[in-house]
Amino acid sequence: MTDINRIWRDGLWDNNPGLVQLLGLCPLLAVSNTAVSGLGLGLATLIVLVVSSLLVSALRHTWRPETRIPAFVLIIASTVTAIDLSMQAWLHELSRSLGIFVPLIVTNCTILARAEAFASRQPVGPSLVDALAQGTGFAAVLVVLGAGREVVGRGTLFDGAEMLFGESAAGWTIPVLPFEQGLLLAVLPPGAFIGLGLLVAARQHLINRSREAGVKSRPAPSTAEPTTP
Template sequence: MSELKELTVEGLWKNNPALVQLLGLCPLLAVTATVINGLGLGLATMLVLIGSNVTVSLVRNIVRNEIRIPVFVMVIAAFVTIVQLLMNAFTYELYLTLGIFIPLIVTNCAIIGRAEAYASKNAVLPAAVDGLMMGAGFTAVLMVLGGMREALGSGTLLAGADRLFGSIATNWTITLFDTEQPFLLAILPPGAFLGMGLLIAVKNVIDARLAARQQPETKTVTRIRVTAES
């Protein structure tokens, strides 16, 4: 359980593929104009991560080292194709919106990186949890960045939710404020860069404060031990 807990913390915070490893930035910055776009691409990436990690873990003792990278890429491409066909069949409008960035999941360094660094060296369950948590961390960043850009740019949240969840989500759009002209800086790519930089800065500040809190506790424990020995 301690290993699974560590994988959860690593994927969601300490080693987040978007905020720490800075992988997959091209689709992350390109499609996060809305929360739903980010959620759709994040879920697709998560499914590919889980599927590829599990498969790579299953065949890790069969595939020779000389050909492991081509085999891993073929596995990832197969799962990307499956996800692409599923989105084409069930979420066609979202599929059109995300466009080329769905097949480009194959080139996402976070996926091949986890397959090589973790799944190829561990059992199926830890590999599946690693894929799930890395995908969840990536999806969370996509959604937060998409929410920031959508709220500032258009004054709404969850616009177009029916493209992912169907007709049941037609009325899910939340209007924060009415605007005649959208805030283009937030909607266009420069806004994505600024928003991503802000998220990374916030994470760094939180990490610094957590580290500062832990240092006094360590010093206090050390002093108590020294006093007891003397």
């Protein structure tokens, strides 16, 4: 149980792919202009991580050391292709919105790094937990960044939810700010860099405050001189 908690904390906070490792920045910055787009790409990346980690872990004893990296890439590329075709078939509007960045999940260093560093060395159970933790952490950054940019840039939240959840979600758009057009910079590429920088800074601020609180809560060392017998 302790190991599982540590894996989840590592993926969500201590070693988050988007905020700490700063991996997969190309789709993270390019697509996260709305919460729905961020969630869609985040879920696709999560599924790729889970499937590839499970297959790599289950087959880790079947290939030679010199062929493991090509095997990892083949597994990841096949999974991404299947997800891309599925999105084109059932989530066509979302697939068009995300564009080339769904196939580019293949180049996300997080997926190959977890396959090499964790899944290829661990049983299926821990590999599944690690994939879920890393994928959820990455998806959370995409959603938070996309939601923030959408609110500041458009004044809405969950605009276009029907692309992911179907026509029944057409009325899910929440007008957050009392204007239709917000700060254009937020939805442009520079806004993505600024937003990610603010998220990284906010995380570091919380860590610093936690450390300061921990130092203050420690008892002060005793200054009394030892008595001689």
